[in-house]
Amino acid sequence: MVEAPVYEAMAQPVVGYLDPYFFEIAAKVRDGLRQAFGTANPLTIAISGTGSSGMETAVANFVEPDSRFAVFVAGYFGDRLCEMGRRQGAQIARCEKPWGETFSDEEAAEFIQRAKPHVVAFVHAETSTGALQDGKAIATAAHDAGALVIADCVTSLGGIPVNADSTGIDIAYSCTQKGLSCPSGLAPFTASPRAMEWLHGRKSPMREWYLDLRLIEEYYDAPHRYHHTASATLFYGLAEGLRVILDEGLEKRFARHCACHQRFVKGLDAMGVAMHVAAPHRIPHLNTPVVPAGVSDVAIRKYLLDKHAIEIAGGFGPLAGKILRIGLMGPLATPEHTDEFLGAFDGTLRHLRA
C-alpha cells in the first residue's frame, strides 16, 4: 500500500537527469536509504530498475568469472542468486536447507570455512518462505575468509532493521514496493568502501553496461558523467516515501510491525492455524501461516479477494499449496487492519469448512 503523499510527490514536473534539483532529490533519497540500511556507505543509491536489477547489480559487479561464490539457499531468492552467479561464470557452492529453515551460526561458519569463497551471499528476509536469516555469523566468517558479503534485503529494508554496517554486510540491495511502501521501479543499493575498493581494482571485464556500478557511481557522484536518464518521477516518490518513514521514525515503524505480527500470530493461534517458520526466525511484516487442513490455499485466496477485497499470496515451488504469504507492513500495520484481516480470515475458514 502506497500512501497518498507519495503519489502526490510523483506528479511534480519532470526535470533533466543533470538538473541540480534532481541531484538535490537524489541526495535526500541517498541519505534516507543510508538510515534504512543502517550504513554510512558513501555509495548508497537507487538503481534504475526493480529489486531484481539490484540483485544483478550485486552479482554482476562483485562475482567474477571463475571466482568462488558461496550462497545460502533455503528459498526462491537464494536459488536465483546461484543462477545469476552461474551466468557470471563463477564456481557456486550452495549451503542448502529446506525452504523456510535458517542457518545457525555454526552451520554458517563451517560452510564458509570449507568453501573458501571470494564472495558470500545470503537472503536476509526470504519472501518465498517468511524466514529471517541473521547475517552476523555469516559476515564474520566471510570476512575471516577474506570474502565480500552480499545481503538480499528486498523484503527487509524499511520493514525491520538491516544494520548493514554493524552486521558486516558489504553489498546490499532492495526494492521500493515492500518495506518502503513506495511504487516499484527502483532498487535501493549500498556498497561498503571495502567493496568499492575491490571493484575499482577489478581486472576481469564486465559485460553489463547498464548496471556497471563504476559508471553509475560516476553519474551520481562527481564528475556526474551522463550514464542514463534516471526517472525523476520515481525519485520524487521514493524521497517522499522515505520522508514519511523517517518522520515516524524507523524504530517506531519497526516496533509497529513487530506488535502487529504478534497480534496476528496470536489471532491465528486462536483459530488453530500454525506458522510455517519457527518462532525466532519469522519476518514480522511478511507472515507465512501453514494452509489449514481441509481447505485449499486457492479457495482461501479467492474467497478473501471476492468477499473482502483482500489480496494475499500463496506459496510457490516446494511450498506451493502449503503456506499463505500475508504482508502487514507500512500503512497496513495497525491493530485495526490486523484485526480486520483476522476477522475476514476466520470467516473465510468457517465458510470453507461449512
Add this chain to the structure above:
Amino acid sequence: MVEAPVYEAMAQPVVGYLDPYFFEIAAKVRDGLRQAFGTANPLTIAISGTGSSGMETAVANFVEPDSRFAVFVAGYFGDRLCEMGRRQGAQIARCEKPWGETFSDEEAAEFIQRAKPHVVAFVHAETSTGALQDGKAIATAAHDAGALVIADCVTSLGGIPVNADSTGIDIAYSCTQKGLSCPSGLAPFTASPRAMEWLHGRKSPMREWYLDLRLIEEYYDAPHRYHHTASATLFYGLAEGLRVILDEGLEKRFARHCACHQRFVKGLDAMGVAMHVAAPHRIPHLNTPVVPAGVSDVAIRKYLLDKHAIEIAGGFGPLAGKILRIGLMGPLATPEHTDEFLGAFDGTLRHLRA
C-alpha cells in the same frame, strides 16, 4: 513535458505483478507501442529500466561473443552501441562520419557488404546531433547479408514515424520521456518473429539475467512465469500517455511536430541562425541550431533559464559549445509555444549582443 492525465493515472493503487489487471494494462501498453513502432511484432513490450536498458537488452540478447557487429556512428549513441557490443565480446565494425551527418543508401550498402555482419545497428534519431538516419537501405543491405537489424529509436518513437515493419527493422528500443511525453523509467522494445526465432536458437550463454529477453517473454506472455516485479505505476502512466497520443492520432501528432519544426526553422532563419543538420535529415521535434557567432551556448542557456524559465540543452562531445538542442514535442509542439520560444530566443540574442 508530461500531461496531467498521465500523472493522475500513476496515482492508481498498485497491483501485484501477476494480477490480471496488470496484464490488462500491459496489453494496452503493448498494443499502443505496436502502433507507435509501426509493427505487428507479438514481442512488443516495455522493459523495466530506462531507455539505456533497452539498448542493453538489444545488444546483450542479439550480439554474441565473437560475432561481427556493424554499427553506423555519427553521434554519441552510435558510440555507445559499439561500447556495449565490445563488452559482449563482439568484433565491431564502425562506419563513421562526423557528428550530425547521415549515411547515404550507397554508403550503407557498401559498408554492410564489406563488413559481412551478423548484426547491424543504427541510430534512427541521434539526440546528440539532431540528425535523422533513414533505415530502409541499411535494413535491405543487412537482410541481404543475412544480418539482424537493431534501430535505436530513443528519440524517434512517438515523435515521428518509425515504421519498423515496412523499414525492415528487427529489433528496436526507445524510452518513455521523449516522443511519448511520459515520465522516464521504462524502455519500449520490439523484436520481430525472425529475431525471436534466432534468439530461441541462440547457443552462447547470456550473462545478463535481468534483461534476458527469453525470461521477460515468459513473464509477459504465457506461461506468465514470475521474473521481476514490473512497476504497475509506470505502466499506468505509459498506458495513459499512449491513450492521449492515440486519441489525437499518430499521423496528426507527427504532422504537428513537422509544422512546428518548419515554423521554428523559419523563425531562426529570420534571426540569421543556421541549423547544424542538413535540411532533409533533421529530427523535427529535436532542433539543433548552430550557436550564433559572438555568443556562447552557456550564456544563452543561462539567460533563457533565468529570464524565461526555458530549459534547453547544449551540445556535447565534438559538438560541445557548437550547437543547442531544443525539444519541441508532445504538448509543447504548438504554434504558440514555438512563437513563445522564438521570441525569448530573439530577446536573449539581442541582450547578449548588446
